[in-house]
Amino acid sequence: MSNPTIETIKKRRSVRSYSDKQLNESDLNEILQAAVHAPSGMNYQTWHFTAILNSEKLAELNRLIKQAFAKSDEPRLQERGNNPDYCCYYNAPALVIVSNDPAQWWAPMDCACAIENMFLAATSLEISSCWINQLGTTCDDEEVRSFITSLGVPEHHKVYGCVALGYASPETRLKEKVLHQNTITIVR
Ligand SMILES: Cc1cc2nc3c(=O)[nH]c(=O)nc-3n(C[C@H](O)[C@H](O)[C@H](O)COP(=O)(O)O)c2cc1C
Numbered sequence: 001m002s003n004p005t006i007e008t009i010k011k012r013r014s015v016r017s018y019s020d021k022q023l024n025e026s027d028l029n030e031i032l033q034a035a036v037h038a039p040s041g042m043n044y045q046t047w048h049f050t051a052i053l054n055s056e057k058l059a060e061l062n063r064l065i066k067q068a069f070a071k072s073d074e075p076r077l078q079e080r081g082n083n084p085d086y087c088c089y090y091n092a093p094a095l096v097i098v099s100n101d102p103a104q105w106w107a108p109m110d111c112a113c114a115i116e117n118m119f120l121a122a123t124s125l126e127i128s129s130c131w132i133n134q135l136g137t138t139c140d141d142e143e144v145r146s147f148i149t150s151l152g153v154p155e156h157h158k159v160y161g162c163v164a165l166g167y168a169s170p171e172t173r174l175k176e177k178v179l180h181q182n183t184i185t186i187v188r
Helices: 004-011 025-036 055-069 075-082 107-124 134-138 141-150
Strands: 048-052 094-100 129-131 158-166
Touching: 004 107, 025 048, 025 094, 025 107, 048 055, 048 141, 055 075, 055 134, 055 141, 094 107, 107 129, 107 158, 134 141, 134 158
Parallel strands: none
Antiparallel strands: 048 094, 094 158, 129 158
16 A cells, blocks of 8 residues: 555656746745755765755856866767757756765765655655756866855865756656666565
């Protein structure tokens, strides 16, 4: 028998096309509270969540990430960096940068727990979401770093992921999710 939590877990999907509608203050706070209530190794809670709801700042962040990509040796990243239509956060109205102290051994796992909590809280509030990884590889680019510092990301933190949040645009069609077989073993 299912319950609302399990239904929410199964309902959550990554959405990559958003309308302009912004989250209301109460929903945003619930989602950020879900993040800070996540488990963390040794209960260190060394993470930081920087929520950006300003479309100009988001566009500037995307521009700087693309500028960093354009400098890369990898053709795939160069292509993204030079593509005028590329938006790493899919034009979502809100983005939460999830960062942590890289010297703290549990940092990536703690961030992943907090990110999933945000996804599930968002899903339960009928808000769509997606993991956005592009700042993970570019957060130490000089110009990206200077900009995210100005937004409030602690200077010594690495970015482990970002959470795009918003309302799916009406034309969004999700591919059916096919679960891999034989990924579970139960030993009795
Ligand atoms: C660690 C991690 C990194 C991811 N990075 C991205 C990303 O940068 N951009 C993106 O569109 N989706 C990203 N995703 C979403 C996955 O592509 C998605 O979860 C997967 O295709 C399964 O689809 P579902 O989330 O709809 O179940 C990421 C997911 C995880 C767990």
